[in-house]
Amino acid sequence: MYKTIKAYFNDAQRRGYALGAFNFSTLEIVQAIVRMGVAKKAPFIIETSEGESKHLGLEMAVAIFKTLKKQTKAKFFLHLDHGKSFEYVKKAIQAGYPSVHIDTSALPFKDNLKTAKKVVNYAHKRNVWVEAELGHVGGSSTLHEKEGYSKVLKTISFTDPEMAKEFSEKTGLDSLAVTIGNVHGLWKGIPHINFELLKKIHKMVKKPLVLHGGSGIPKDQIRKALSLGISKVNINTEMRVAFSSSIRKSLKDPKMFVPTKYLPKATEAVQKIVESKMILFKSVNKA
Known part of the structure; x- marks a missing residue:
C-alpha cells in the first residue's frame, strides 16, 4: 500500500x-518474521539491537533486508x-539502515x-526515521524465571x-519510546501498564509512541495501549525463547546433528509467535 515507514506510522x-x-540475530529468525508478514499481509519492522547487529554485521543485516525485500515485495x-x-x-545509517533508535535514556535529560x-x-538529512527514548526501560531480553516483575520495576524510570x-519538540524525533510499566524480558509476575500515564503522554505528544x-x-x-497512541510494539524475548526451546528439544536426540532437520522446527516456533502478535496488533491485511 505505502512505500515509507512514515506513511505506515501515519x-x-x-x-x-x-x-x-x-x-533478529539469525537468518532463520528473520525468515520466520518475513514469511509470516507475507502470509498475514501485514506491515512490520525487523530490527537488530547493537549486540545483534554486531553479531550479524551492519552491512550483512542490510543485505539480508534488501534481499528479502526484493524476494517477497513485503x-x-x-x-x-x-x-x-x-x-x-551513524555507522548503522551509513551501512544503509532506513530507521534507527537512539537510546541514551540513562543519561540526564x-x-x-x-x-x-x-x-x-x-539522520533527517539522509531521509532516515529516528526513534528516541525518554524514561528508561529496564530489564533484559531473556527469560527470568526466578526474578519478579516488581523487582525489575524498581530499576526503570517512567516517562x-x-x-x-519538550523532548519531542526540541529533538524533532519521529517516534518516541516510552516507559509506562513495560520492561524488557519475561519475568515472574504480570506486567502492569500505567494507562493514566500513557493517556497524558499521548495528549502531550502527537508523534507515534513506541512500546x-x-x-x-x-x-x-x-x-488498550493501541487505543491510547502506541503505534509500534517491540517483540524479542518470546521469539528467542521459542527458537531456543525448539532447538533444545530437537537436540535431546543424541543422533540429531543436521541443522536442516532441527532449524525448520525452530523457525516454525518463531512464526507462531509472530503470527499471534500481528493479529494482536491489528496489523493483519494493513500492508
Whole structure:
C-alpha cells in the first residue's frame, strides 16, 4: 500500500493498529518474521539491537533486508534497536539502515536531548526515521524465571509527560519510546501498564509512541495501549525463547546433528509467535 515507514506510522495512528517490531540475530529468525508478514499481509519492522547487529554485521543485516525485500515485495522496514551512541547510530545509517533508535535514556535529560537532536539532524538529512527514548526501560531480553516483575520495576524510570513534550519538540524525533510499566524480558509476575500515564503522554505528544518490552504484556493491556497512541510494539524475548526451546528439544536426540532437520522446527516456533502478535496488533491485511 505505502512505500515509507512514515506513511505506515501515519496509517497506524489513524486506524488504531501497531507495527510489530521483531528482533533478529539469525537468518532463520528473520525468515520466520518475513514469511509470516507475507502470509498475514501485514506491515512490520525487523530490527537488530547493537549486540545483534554486531553479531550479524551492519552491512550483512542490510543485505539480508534488501534481499528479502526484493524476494517477497513485503511491506517491512529495517530498524536499529537501542543504539547507545551517536557514533554507532551513524555507522548503522551509513551501512544503509532506513530507521534507527537512539537510546541514551540513562543519561540526564539535557544530555539525552542533546544526543537525540544530534542524531535527528544527521539522520533527517539522509531521509532516515529516528526513534528516541525518554524514561528508561529496564530489564533484559531473556527469560527470568526466578526474578519478579516488581523487582525489575524498581530499576526503570517512567516517562514524564511534560518532559516528553519538550523532548519531542526540541529533538524533532519521529517516534518516541516510552516507559509506562513495560520492561524488557519475561519475568515472574504480570506486567502492569500505567494507562493514566500513557493517556497524558499521548495528549502531550502527537508523534507515534513506541512500546518496548512487548513480550509478556497481557493481550488486554496491549489492546488498550493501541487505543491510547502506541503505534509500534517491540517483540524479542518470546521469539528467542521459542527458537531456543525448539532447538533444545530437537537436540535431546543424541543422533540429531543436521541443522536442516532441527532449524525448520525452530523457525516454525518463531512464526507462531509472530503470527499471534500481528493479529494482536491489528496489523493483519494493513500492508
